[in-house]
Amino acid sequence: MRVRLDNIHKSFGHVQVVKGLDLEVEDGEFLVLLGASGSGKTTALRMIAGLESVTSGRVLIGERDVTNVLPKYRDIAMVFQSYALYPHMTVFANIAYPLMVRKTPKAEIAAAVQEVARQVQLDTLLDRFPKQLSGGQRQRVALARAMIRRPAAFLMDEPLSNLDAKLRGYMRAELKHMQHELGITTIYVTHDQIEAMTLAHRVALLEKGVLQQLDTPANIYNRPANLFVAGFIGSPPMNFIEGTLKDGLFTAPDSHFGTGTRATRTAAVAGMRPEDCRVTEPQDGKLTGTVYATELMGDHTLVTCRVGTATVTVKADKAFKRQDNEAIGVDFAEASVHLFDKASGERIA
Amino acid sequence: MSASPEARTLMQRLFEPQTLESMAPVPRFFTYGALLVWTLVVVFPLYWVLVTSLKVEVQVDSGPFYLPFIDFTPTLEAWDFMLLQNNTLGPYLNSALVSLVSTLLALLIGAAAAYALVRIQFQVKLAAVLTFILLVVGVIVAVAALDVPWAIAVAVAAALFVLALSTVVRRFRAAVGNNDIEFWMISNRIMPPIVAVLPIYVMFQHLKLLDTQVALIATYTGVNLPIVVWLTRDFFAGIPRDLEESAEIDGASKLRVFFTIALPLVRSGLAATFMLVLILTWNEFLLALFLTNANAQTMPVLVAAQNTTRGPQWWYMSVLIVIMIAPVIVIAGFLQKHIARGLLAGAVKG
């Protein structure tokens, strides 16, 4: 079902944690709430779940205004960051709990538990207690408990953050597949941009309780709406150079280049992604500088250059070899330059 | 201290022993010695009571005799008299009924109160509390001194209270928070019980409940509530909030969360609290002495009654004490495995 947040504000005492959040999640959509630690993601999710009251604004699930509705009447399922498994119950009882409280007939519960347990490969572990499970198994129990009914929406708060890298990658694919199969609206909180990019239909990027951009992963990456988004998404992050923009010509202290626009600003920031840049001979590049550090990453080399006072990182070939402090040029296509207004941080064109 | 036993230095073995066996011989000797002495200190009185219950008056008076069959000829005379001729069963059943029921009630009410104090932030207006107290005093005065029928007095007071809540009380800011409520509860135990005995006596006299089990159960439940709240609140505070929130989202009501999540998770703590409160009520003497007579008499009073005009009847007392101790030991043994820890392990990621 659709989930809508309508101008949500949340304060704890005098601290504003969420400031005017508007969000519309389509039926069956996988929306990822992405943001740095403390940006208010969990708080936003808890308000959707009804675990936290909203200071002002409305929460709608489907067509229903649930702003003042208790969690148990919101028909949602949530996977907590801590998994929140009931330690005194077996895996079976944990998964069955949502159906038990709804007084579903015993036989139906047993069948349903078997069914989801098979889906998440827990069918042999149903008699165990949570403390007898590995982290990945616990995570799957939490998932199974959420999946046992067909809720209006799934809410997940960093469900993969405590798994090791390999298991995380595997569970990510599983999660995506399962969400697609079930077709249930999912709101997923993470601070991991890889998770956001791979899982989401759309990403909502939050910073200090303010929504920065809400768009598909591709658009967030290719057309970041402001300086914050541009700097947050991408690893290594985008290179920024400050300068002035006159009729599309960008001028920095030691360089100038065209940007494929006609815009004019007295203070602007040009951004280039490391993979859009190439290293060249000093005289061939749009920027010139010196090699500051080189790091071989396996399939490529990260070259960090000093350009004036700025630092520019270039993703170069793995065969790249240069001495530190050697002069170097950096080149890129005009069309790949992202331009931002320095004062407001907003994207130009 | 992950080093293997052989690799442990003497200092480690002296001061960081993991088991008695891994200690150096000399401290081990002293440790066992000290434990033995303490065991004797604990066990000897029990042994003495048991032995005394097998004696008759002469053997006590001309004693001390320590070993049955060697020192003296044991007899079951005291047992025979106490169990078959004297009315011991009545007080015994009274004790059992009163302590079990009042302990369970105190545990249920106290645990619920502790849970509420941990999970709900109260902001009770101080003015409301004061108004309430004033009205209670008013009702008592009206009923006792002015002969107003109590139903009318209570109804008027309730109406006044509601009126005050919606008018005067709103103007005052000062509020009572959870800490204040907790402190108030504990403070009820600071006062020695003897202070409250007379008012309680008069109250039950008016209610015509003197010398009934109901009076004892009500009194013990009230007296033990603060202890239960105080002990269990920390257990509840230790439950990760996530568990309860998850249950709420899964569709459980607050009451259901309390009974299916919170209570089972603190059951080891509840078992310990149950034991403590049970022993307190089982052994309670002062209130029982005042509130009971023949009908609702409990064991401690019966034990004390063996101190007759002919002097203390030690052999009879010993019989009573033995049968008083026995069930407590059985229950303690029963609950021991429930008092094990580590129940919360595995609740969260690990």
Ligand SMILES: Nc1ncnc2c1ncn2[C@@H]1O[C@H](COP(=O)(O)OP(=O)(O)OP(=O)(O)O)[C@@H](O)[C@H]1O
């Ligand atoms: N109950 C609370 N009382 C006061 N402040 C709170 C409370 N809960 C959260 N905050 C504050 O609100 C801000 C946002 O918290 P929130 O948990 O939503 O962050 P988050 O984006 O989920 O971060 P993380 O990635 O670290 O989980 C933080 O600054 C936090 O200190």
Ligand SMILES: [Mg+2]
């Ligand atoms: Mg969080």
